[in-house]
Every structure is written in structure tokens, then in C-alpha cells.
Amino acid sequence: MHDVRVIGIRAFWSSLPTEGRWLLSTVAIQTLGRGLTLPFTIIYLHEVRGFDLGLSGTLMSLIAIAGLVVTGPGGSLTDRLGARTVLLAGCASMAAGNVLLAFATTPAGAAVALVLIGINFGVSWPAFNALIAAVVEGDLRQKYFGVNFALVNLGIGVGGIVGGLYVDVSDASTFTAIFLLDAATGLIPAALLLGPLRRVSGRAEPPDEDGTAEPPSYRAILRRPEVLWLSGLTFVAVFVGYGQFEAGFPGYGRQVAEVSTRVVGLAFAVNTAVIVVLQFTVLNRISGRRRTRVIAVMAVVWAASWLLLGAAGLVPASALAAIGMLAFMGVFAFGETLMQPTVPAIANDLASDHTRGRYNAISAGAFQAGAIAGPVVAGFLLEHDLASAYVGLMVVGCLGIAAMAYALERRIPPAANGVPGDAAIDPSAGAGDPAAPPAVVPD
Incomplete structure (x- = not known):
């Protein structure tokens, strides 16, 4: 290992x-x-x-x-x-x-x-x-x-x-x-797939003797409670996160905080810079820790970022409003460095080798659904001058993510939750669904 x-x-x-x-x-x-x-x-x-x-x-x-x-x-x-x-x-x-x-x-x-x-x-x-x-x-x-x-x-x-x-x-x-x-x-x-990676197919045969069994269906996978919890968590996280990047955040900045388009653009630059600078350090700090606990921390960080954005709206067209917009994106980016390594790792550790495509498709579908719903809700609330309700909804959504992370922890095997070594046999580390198929730990 x-x-x-x-x-x-x-x-x-x-x-x-x-x-x-x-x-x-x-x-x-x-x-x-x-x-x-x-x-x-x-x-x-x-x-x-x-x-x-x-x-x-x-x-x-x-x-x-x-x-x-x-x-x-x-x-x-x-x-x-x-x-x-x-x-x-x-x-x-x-x-x-x-x-x-x-x-x-x-x-x-x-x-x-x-x-x-x-x-x-x-x-x-x-x-x-x-x-x-x-x-x-x-x-x-x-x-x-x-x-x-x-x-x-x-x-x-x-x-x-x-x-x-x-x-x-x-x-x-x-x-x-x-x-x-x-x-x-x-x-x-x-070019990579046709050249140096031409022998990596990413396909595994189903685990039966003659190799003819069909992979499990989406219906069978979605019967697993942990998959439903992970999908719901992903949807809400994208709804209050990436789903607000194209409409909610810029709309709030222009209409409520009344900052310039330059400030909005600079905020996105801050987001990218924080991710690039902090991601590897964060990865080392969360290595070996329960992924669900990392997601819960992320949810609290995101809630704090939305409160910062709400504060920016209380002092519109001011330097403090601009600072609040930039701080929102910086703090939010820190939360992203906690989410992006953990959620896909859980999904792929729950999957067996021959069902990874379907598991990742379910995660991708939840992500895309959140990205579609987020701008719609944001546009409605901001258009009707419900800025406080908008920020409040985002904060409640973040707290919901934390609650779902703890619910997910009770349903996934320790190995899928990133618990290494002997901790995987410690009952206090979290238990998997007893009805789950045996191939929850890859390789």
C-alpha cells in the first residue's frame, strides 16, 4: 500500500x-x-x-x-x-x-x-x-x-x-x-489515450466465472441507502455552491452589495488562487481522516462564507462590501478544497470495479441537477428582493449538508470513509450497511 x-x-x-x-x-x-x-x-x-x-x-x-x-x-x-x-x-x-x-x-x-x-x-x-x-x-x-x-x-x-x-x-x-x-x-x-494510455481500458469484467453476467443496474445501485444519501448531499452542496456561481453570487454582488463587475471578476480570481495554493496542504491534513467529518467541516466553512456575503449586502456600494465579496470567495474556496477530494473518493470506494461508471454517473447527475436548480432559485429570490431569504436558504442548506454527512457516516464502510489500517475494524469508526455487496473496497 x-x-x-x-x-x-x-x-x-x-x-x-x-x-x-x-x-x-x-x-x-x-x-x-x-x-x-x-x-x-x-x-x-x-x-x-x-x-x-x-x-x-x-x-x-x-x-x-x-x-x-x-x-x-x-x-x-x-x-x-x-x-x-x-x-x-x-x-x-x-x-x-x-x-x-x-x-x-x-x-x-x-x-x-x-x-x-x-x-x-x-x-x-x-x-x-x-x-x-x-x-x-x-x-x-x-x-x-x-x-x-x-x-x-x-x-x-x-x-x-x-x-x-x-x-x-x-x-x-x-x-x-x-x-x-x-x-x-x-x-x-x-492523444494520451491513443498513445501512452492505450492499454488502460478502465473496464473490469463482472465477478463471475464465465464473465457473462450483466453489471448491476442503476435501480439496484440506487437501492443502497448510502448512495441515496451521498447523492442528496452532492445535490445540496452544488445547489448552495457551484450552482450560485453563474447567477446567485454575481446577481447578489451587483444588486444587493452593489459592487463593480471588476470586484466580481476579482472574486473569481481569488477563488482560483486559494484553491491552487491550499489544495495540497489540505490534502495532507485530511489524509486518513473520516471523509464524512471533512465534509461536515466544509459545510460549516461554507455557512460562514455565506454569512460574510450577507454582511456585504448590509453595507452596499462600499469598500466593506467589496471586501465581503472577496472574503466570501476566499473562504468558500477553502471549503472546496475539502469537498472535491472526498466526495468522488467515497463514490468510487463504494463502487466495485465493474460498476464505477454508473456510480460516477449518479454523482455527476446529482451535481448537474444542483447546478441547474441553483440559478433558478437564486434568480427568483433576488428578482423578488428576497436577499435575506436567499442568504438564509444558503446557510440552512450548508447546515443540511453537515447533517447528511453524519447520516452518511453511519451507512458506509470505514474503508470508503477513508479510515485506514486497524481503524477499519473498529466499530466506533463507523459501520457499513450489512446488506451492502462485498465489493465496497476496490482492489
């Missing part, structure tokens, strides 16, 4: 298998292209291609809708065909979508492009997490998810800065260039 308490990036890197190093080595470059386009797609549709703002917003929603629709089939295909095959299909869909979007001049063309991009997100998330789980095991897997998250944020953050400096709404070719670059960087995973 790997030494999970190593300190330092070099020691972490040396602990990874070769396949894990290949997967991690290009993450920031892959996501650089996404950062170039993510903040500017709606600007491109509205100000460059001339679609009205309502239509542009509807077109943008196609990414999430398409992703949610294909997540379930994507998880099944990951189990049946292997993560590598599904990821290659996702890469092709992403590249085609970005190339089409670069030259789209009609709403229909843009719609097809955005659906293709959404299909990639829907199938690649469960497939990529399943591939990680296939090559990295134990507590090292938790660290891997955390470092991967930090690198994703680094790539998107740098891409956003570069894109902001480069694109010009009076020159459509600048937007064409960033979408084409996004398509090119999105092909990097395909």
Missing part, C-alpha cells in the same frame, strides 16, 4: 503509478482552452453573433441539459465498453462542438454545437473519474482527486485571464481563435 501521509508534491508524484502521472501531467493545459471560452461564450452569442440575450441564455442551458440527459447512458457505456472508449468519444464530441461553434452564425448551428459540448461533459465526467479509480487506489486516490481539481482550476483561471485580454467583441476572429484553441487542447486527452 502507498504511504498516504507523504508530504510534498514530489513525494506525491513519486507515489503515483505511471498511468496516473500521464493522466495528471496535462490537466492544466487541457482545461486552459475551456477557461478561454467558458466566461465568454454568452458574450460571443449575444454581442458577436447578434442573438438576443434571452435566446443566448437558452442556448447556454443546452450544455447542462444535454449533459444531464446523457450522463446515465454514459455511465452504463463506461462499465460496458470501458472508460477509455467513452472518453475518446467525448473528446471527439467536444472538439466537433467547439469547431462548429467557432463558425456558427445561426441559432440552430450554435444549438447543435452546444449540445455536442454538453454531451462531452455528460459522458466524460463519469468516465474520467472511473479511469482515475482504475489506476490509483486507496487514500492516494483521494489526493489525486484533490490535485486534479486544483489543476483544473489553475487551467481555467489562467485561460480566463488570457481570454479576457485577447478577445474583442468588435473582431469575431478573436472568438473563432479561442474556440478553435479549446477544440485543440481538448484533444490532448485523446
